[in-house]
Amino acid sequence: MTDLNTSPAAQAKAADYVKAHAAISNEQLLARLHALFGADTFSDVEEPYGLLTATVSRHRIHEILDVLHGEKELLLNFLTTMCGVHWPERKDEELSVVYQLHSMIHNIRLRLKIFFPIADPVVPTMTDIYATANWMEREAYDFYGIIFTGHPNLIRILNVEDMDYHPMRKEYPLEDGTREDKTDLFFGR
Amino acid sequence: MATNDALTATEHIHHEVAQQQQRGVMVTKTEDFGTDLTTLNLGPTHPATHGIFQNILQMDGEKIISGVPTIGYIHRAFEKIAERRPFYQITPLTDRMNYCSSPINNMGWHMTVEKLLGVEVPKRAQYIRVIMMELARIADHLVCNGILGVDTGAFSGFLYLFEERENIYEIYEEVCGSRLTTNMGRVGGMERDMSPVALEKLRTWLKRFPAVMREFQNLFDRNRIFMDRTINVGPISAERALNYGFTGPNLRAAGVDYDVRVMNPYSSYQDFDFEIPVGTNGDTYDRYLVRNEEIWQSLRIINQALENLPEGPYHADAPHYYLPPKQEVYRNMEALIYHFKIIMGEIDAPVGEVYHSVEGGNGELGFYLISDGGRTPYRLHFRRPCYIYYQAYPEMVVGSTLSDAIITLSSMNVIAGELDA
Numbered sequence: 201m202t203d204l205n206t207s208p209a210a211q212a213k214a215a216d217y218v219k220a221h222a223a224i225s226n227e228q229l230l231a232r233l234h235a236l237f238g239a240d241t242f243s244d245v246e247e248p249y250g251l252l253t254a255t256v257s258r259h260r261i262h263e264i265l266d267v268l269h270g271e272k273e274l275l276l277n278f279l280t281t282m283c284g285v286h287w288p289e290r291k292d293e294e295l296s297v298v299y300q301l302h303s304m305i306h307n308i309r310l311r312l313k314i315f316f317p318i319a320d321p322v323v324p325t326m327t328d329i330y331a332t333a334n335w336m337e338r339e340a341y342d343f344y345g346i347i348f349t350g351h352p353n354l355i356r357i358l359n360v361e362d363m364d365y366h367p368m369r370k371e372y373p374l375e376d377g378t379r380e381d382k383t384d385l386f387f388g389r
Numbered sequence: 390m391a392t393n394d395a396l397t398a399t400e401h402i403h404h405e406v407a408q409q410q411q412r413g414v415m416v417t418k419t420e421d422f423g424t425d426l427t428t429l430n431l432g433p434t435h436p437a438t439h440g441i442f443q444n445i446l447q448m449d450g451e452k453i454i455s456g457v458p459t460i461g462y463i464h465r466a467f468e469k470i471a472e473r474r475p476f477y478q479i480t481p482l483t484d485r486m487n488y489c490s491s492p493i494n495n496m497g498w499h500m501t502v503e504k505l506l507g508v509e510v511p512k513r514a515q516y517i518r519v520i521m522m523e524l525a526r527i528a529d530h531l532v533c534n535g536i537l538g539v540d541t542g543a544f545s546g547f548l549y550l551f552e553e554r555e556n557i558y559e560i561y562e563e564v565c566g567s568r569l570t571t572n573m574g575r576v577g578g579m580e581r582d583m584s585p586v587a588l589e590k591l592r593t594w595l596k597r598f599p600a601v602m603r604e605f606q607n608l609f610d611r612n613r614i615f616m617d618r619t620i621n622v623g624p625i626s627a628e629r630a631l632n633y634g635f636t637g638p639n640l641r642a643a644g645v646d647y648d649v650r651v652m653n654p655y656s657s658y659q660d661f662d663f664e665i666p667v668g669t670n671g672d673t674y675d676r677y678l679v680r681n682e683e684i685w686q687s688l689r690i691i692n693q694a695l696e697n698l699p700e701g702p703y704h705a706d707a708p709h710y711y712l713p714p715k716q717e718v719y720r721n722m723e724a725l726i727y728h729f730k731i732i733m734g735e736i737d738a739p740v741g742e743v744y745h746s747v748e749g750g751n752g753e754l755g756f757y758l759i760s761d762g763g764r765t766p767y768r769l770h771f772r773r774p775c776y777i778y779y780q781a782y783p784e785m786v787v788g789s790t791l792s793d794a795i796i797t798l799s800s801m802n803v804i805a806g807e808l809d810a
Contacts, residue, residue, distance in 0.1 A: 248742040249504060278631060280746075281755055281777075283770040298757070298770075300744065304631075304647050311744070332634030335780045343468075358461035358809060367469060374473045 224274070224306045226252045232274055233310075237264055244313075251309050258314040261299070262324040265312075268301065269329050276301040276310055279326070282336040284344035287315075288370045294318035295344060299326075325350040343368035403428075405445055409457050426454055429791070433462050437795045439536060440805030444782075444794075451790045456783040460776075464809040471769040475734025476502045476710075477576060479769070484570035486773060487807040489532050490525035490750035491571040492561070497747035500655055501756040502576045505743045508707045512699040514578035515657040519694045520591070521564060521573060522656070522747075523687040528557045529750030530638070530680040533802040537677055538609060540799045541618045546605050553601055556594050563587035577711035578704025588695075595692065606681060616674060623785045623797030624672035633781040636774050637752025639801055642679045643671030649748040660697070661690045673800040680802075709736055734764050751775050751802055775807040 226247055233242060233254075241264070242254040256264060268276045278301065285296040293315035301310045314323060325348040326333035337348045338357040345366035348354055356363065365372065406428055427450075432443035441462035447454045467482045474482075483494035496518050503510060510518075531554050535547035558568040564587050565573040565580065574580060583591075609615050625635070630643040640647055646665045650658040666682035668675030704711050712731055713724035730736055740762040746755035755772030778801065785801075786794040 249744075251744055253742065279634060280753070281757060281770065281772040283757065283768075285759065285768050300757070304645070304652070307652050309744070330634070331629070331632045332777055332780065335776065339776075356461075358464040360461075367466070374469060 224303075224308050226250070226308075229274065229308055229310065230254075236267060236271070251311055253311040253313065255313045255315065258297075258316050258323050261297075261312065261314050262326065262329075265299065265301070265326055266329050268310075274308070275303045275305045276308070278302040278304055279330040279332055279336075280309070282326075282333065282340070284340040284346050284368070286318075286344060286369045290315070292317045295321050295346060297323060297340060297346060321345055322347045322349055324348065327351055342366070345369070405457075405459070406447075409445070424449075431791075431794075433459075437540065438798060440803065440808070442779075442803070442805060442808065446791070446794070448791065453786050453789060453791065453794055456786060456794075458779065458782055460779070461809055463805055467810045468769055468771065471766055473765055475736070475764050476738065476766070477731065478734070479766070480575075481570065481572050483771075484572055485806050486771065486810055487529070487750055487754070487775070487804045488569055489802075489804055490529035491569065492521045492525040492573045493529075493747060493749050494754065495571060495573045496522055496656065497745065497749070497754050498756060499574055499576050500747065501743055501745040501758055502710075502738075503705075504745050505738060505741050505758060505760055506576070506707070506710060507739075508577050508705050508710060510578055510656075510705050511702050512657065513582075513701045514574075514703045514705070516694045516698050517564075517579050517583055517703065518574065518656050519658065519661070520583075520691050521561070523690045523694075524557050524560060524591075526687050526748075526750055527684050528554050529802070530684050533750075533800070534605075534609075534677055534680050537619075537673070537796060537799050538615075540796045541615055543608070543612075543615065546608050549601055549605055553594075553598055556590075556597070560587060560590050560594065563590055575704065575711060577707045578702070580704075580712075582703040583698075591691075591695065595688070595695070599688065602681075602684060610678070610681070618796065619674040619677060619800070620672060621670065622673040622789065622793045623800065624670050625781060625785055626671060629781070629784070630671060630778075633784075634777040635752065635781070636778075637749065638679045638683060639671075639676055639778055640752065641665065642668035642675035644669055649746050649753050653746070655745070655747060658690075661693050663687075663689050673796055676800045737762060737764055746772065749774060751804065751807065752778070771810055773807045773810055775803050776810070779803050779808055 229252055230245065237260070241256055241260060244255040246253050268274065280300045280302045282297065282299050285298060287294055287296060295318050296313055296315045299312045301312070316323065323346060325337060327337065328350070335357060337351055338354060340346045341348065341354050342356045342359050343366055355361065359367065427448045429446045429448050430443065431446055432438050433441045443459040444456050445459070446456045465485070471479050471482060480495050480498055483498045484491040486494050531550045535550040538546040561571055561573070562568055563584055565571050625643055627643040627645050630640050631645065635643065636647060644667050646667045648665045651665060663686040666679050666686065668679050708723070708727050710731065713727055717724035718728045738760045741760050743758045744755060746753045752774030753772065754774060757770040757772065758766050759768040761767040782798065782801065786797055
């Protein structure tokens with residue numbers, strides 16, 4: 201099974217390949233992104249714990265992921281994860297979707313965020329680029345009520361279909377406020 | 390939303406199928422003959438699915454035309470619960486995701502928090518973690534391959550392997566006190582050192598296990614019936630696998646040598662010498678072989694870690710986050726204060742955004758943690774490999790027979806706890 205890869209020549213070749221490609225730093229990655237999409241596309245660029253993070257507009261996110269998927273230099277073509285986040289105190293950008301891309305050749309990661317108002321939670325789907333985005337988007341819809349336009353089957357995935365709210369939003373407390381069996385009559389806690 | 394309260398189970402299936410047909414996911418008639426298809430409800434509680442998930446299949450005779458998986462039967466809202474819990478109370482939640490290899494989940498979570506807090510874990514603790522994580526990986530793969538044997542009709546291999554899994558659980562018991570949902574280790578290291586009994590049990594097991602594994606492989610690897618049942622069953626190409634976000638043994642079986650332990654070494658994995666096995670076809674047989682070989686590589690890692698186990702402390706010197714020893718709590722003022730503060734969850738974490746991933750039993754298990762400086766995570770997202778690759782299941786089984794669909798499912802090692810979180 202591993203025969204193909206164990207010959208010394210093949211291993212040396214693989215090592216050279218990795219060495220030649222693994223040297224992309226976050227600065228180079230950011231410079232390449234600026235060259236591809238323009239410097240003003242990316243705002244709030246930071247590197248928390250070494251992972252390049254940037255905010256982009258929701259109107260451009262599909263184009264960016266599409267271009268990066270086919271791009272030959274960075275090879276950021278693996279969608280590691282994607283999730284929704286709710287920021288109730290941010291005016292007009294209450295909801296957010298975080299995409300995390302990975303290049304398995306260069307071993308670089310990129311985190312892209314989009315923010316949009318909760319009154320208009322509509323973002324483009326990534327299912328036409330990544331098959332894996334299908335259930336990730338259904339999860340974000342299920343828990344945050346984010347509508348992904350163009351998604352082939354946008355229904356709830358982990359919660360029951362009868363549910364009429366999106367439970368991961370911050371306004372829903374973890375504990376059921378109507379429960380009476382937990383009130384402490386003696387100590388008033 | 391339609392209410393389904395009044396529907397019987399059969400009506401519910403018909404309702405579901407009608408909905409799927411409306412969306413164009415399912416078809417009603419065969420293209421060849423125009424005959425009606427059979428709708429088969431596989432699950433949610435079917436003994437061959439090893440977990441609670443439902444698949445509604447459209448069958449033309451024995452052939453699967455389309456399939457729609459329904460998941461969420463054991464969804465426990467871990468991400469929501471985690472937003473209300475102090476960091477150390479989230480460890481038991483991670484146990485219950487991939488419950489076949491809980492220590493990996495625990496350690497992954499501890500390492501995420503340590504990354505956020507900037508805590509450096511001493512070498513000895515890292516090596517003990519590596520040993521426990523590799524034991525967990527072996528246990529995970531043993532279950533998967535053993536059950537794959539059962540699904541293809543061979544019960545004995547499963548019994549041989551489960552005895553060894555039991556021995557691994559006894560080692561867990563010596564290290565952390567529990568077996569299945571281990572809650573092992575703490576933020577900052579291990580909660581206790583490896584005891585002489587644990588080391589003795591581990592050494593005995595390391596001597597004993599290879600013979601059992603060889604016997605198991607002799608039973609299956611070149612078994613004509615097993616090969617006929619598994620070769621070219623449920624294949625997926627490397628390209629599709631990457632597009633579907635596969636990681637772990639299932640991706641490696643398709644020929645991509647991606648392993649988090651090598652790519653982004655954590656917990657001193659760079660110190661060990663091991664290889665990444667890869668397959669070629671991405672079919673059930675390759676997945677089986679890759680898992681077997683990974684068991685041997687994990688044994689290599691455990692042997693190396695045990696041989697070079699460094700001396701020193703088994704936890705970091707981080708009194709704000711790591712519980713003091715219990716006898717100190719009764720005698721020492723600072724220990725009492727820290728004990729109280731940690732237990733009551735009154736330790737604030739720094740503001741930050743962390744992604745940390747470990748190589749779980751099924752692939753890249755990632756933790757995306759947003760901390761707003763409070764005592765609980767602001768948002769915690771688990772990248773669960775099962776959840777991500779199970780969506781490829783319909784594509785992998787369409788066109789094959791029902792019996793092939795069953796063994797494809799078991800060779801993918803979909804763990805319901807991790808799927809639904």
